[in-house]
Amino acid sequence: MLDLRLYIAQRLSAMVMAPLMVVHIVVMIIAVQGGLSAAEILSRTQGSVFWFLFYGLFVAAASLHAAIGLRVIVHEVTGLRGAGLTVLTWAVFGVFFFMGARAVTAVTML
Amino acid sequence: MADNGQLEVSVWRGDSGSGRFESFRVPAEDNQTVLDVVSWIQQNLAGDLAYRFACRVGMCGSCAMTVNGTPRWTCRTHVKKVARNNRLTIAPLANLPVIRDLATDMDPFFARWIGAGGRFVPQRTRDDPVAPVRPDSPGRQAADAGIECINCGVCHAACDTVAASPDYLGPAPLQRAWTLVNDERHGARGAVLAAVSGAGGCHNCHSMGNCTAHCPKELDPLRAIAGLKRATFLGAFGKEI
Structure with a gap:
């Protein structure tokens, strides 16, 4: 249930996520070690185009990657296939993307 | 006892x-x-x-x-x-x-060989001279690595992905496909790559390696499937392997 198109999408989204994840963790550790409060962090991220694009890309890649991964697991565990599997894949992508986008806008929008 | x-x-x-x-x-x-x-x-x-x-x-x-x-x-x-x-x-x-x-019943197993594009398509007729193939060329060596398969079905039975996903082509047919992709005499290389790129194709392999671990001929279908993944991935961007 994983054709070449989905395989490429999952591999490319993983390649996108890998460096973003490293930056995310490093920045998070530096921010916490530096003793920044939540308000101080928000003051740096809100209104920042860079962090909006950074986490926006992160959320898009993670949603895509997770939806395809769950698609495979659901198919292999439950046998679901065809239109049902496609709807589930898009639904998972939609939920993850919506939740992630909500978090990104909350942290980066003024 | x-x-x-x-x-x-x-x-x-x-x-x-x-x-x-x-x-x-x-x-x-x-x-x-x-x-x-x-x-x-x-x-x-x-x-x-x-x-x-x-x-x-x-x-x-x-x-x-x-x-x-x-x-x-x-x-x-x-x-x-x-x-x-x-x-x-x-x-x-x-x-x-x-x-x-x-x-x-081995029919579902052999049907997958056909599904993976496993039928050899010659580029020459019997009236043409024999195609010269260098035994030490990388393509021939990659093909040689898989041609001793005896179609026993052990890898098919050992594969957890076959068990979980009935549409999956499975290790032996995909290994056959990889030998044809590397066989310079084969006339339908693109068709093989297309056949292994569908919903039940090589990309469903989780690289668990039960096929390679159980193959009685000590062949390495896992490596062949990895080769197919690489070839199809690069092929999608217009690059040959």
Whole structure:
């Protein structure tokens, strides 16, 4: 249930996520070690185009990657296939993307 | 616990609908294969036992069965290597329909070979000169690595992805596809790559490696599938491998 198109999408989204994840963790550790409060962090991220694009890309890649991964697991565990599997894949992508986008806008929008 | 000099053998008896294990006592020999045991049962205790074999020397790929839970070629599997406390449990290959007893229907397995584009398409006729192929060329070496497959179905039975996803082509057909992709005489390389890129294609492989671990010919279908993934991935961006 994983054709070449989905395989490429999952591999490319993983390649996108890998460096973003490293930056995310490093920045998070530096921010916490530096003793920044939540308000101080928000003051740096809100209104920042860079962090909006950074986490926006992160959320898009993670949603895509997770939806395809769950698609495979659901198919292999439950046998679901065809239109049902496609709807589930898009639904998972939609939920993850919506939740992630909500978090990104909350942290980066003024 | 079986007596000394005797093997206690549980053999699956049944068809696609139902079945059960039946126990037999078989004289143990110094040199004895699992196929010898099955044949002894059929010749002496259960004349109606259905099983399949042909060459008895590891060439034809007919006699694969599940022995103590592991798919094996029974003609080259010595009882001493696999028996536990003189006990053997022999069942048909997994992931294939059972015709009767130890004989499975191999049609779904061979249908996948065709599905993976496994039919050779020549570029020359018999009237043309033979194509010169350098044995040490990388393509020929990659093809040679997989051409000793005897179609026994052991990798198919060992593969968890085949078990979980009935549309998956499976290790042996994909390895065949990889040999054709690397065979410069093959006239439908693009068709093979397209055939292994569909919903049941090579990209479903989780790289668990049960195929390579169980292959009685010690071939490496996992490496072949990785090659197909790489070739199709690069091919999608217009790059040849």
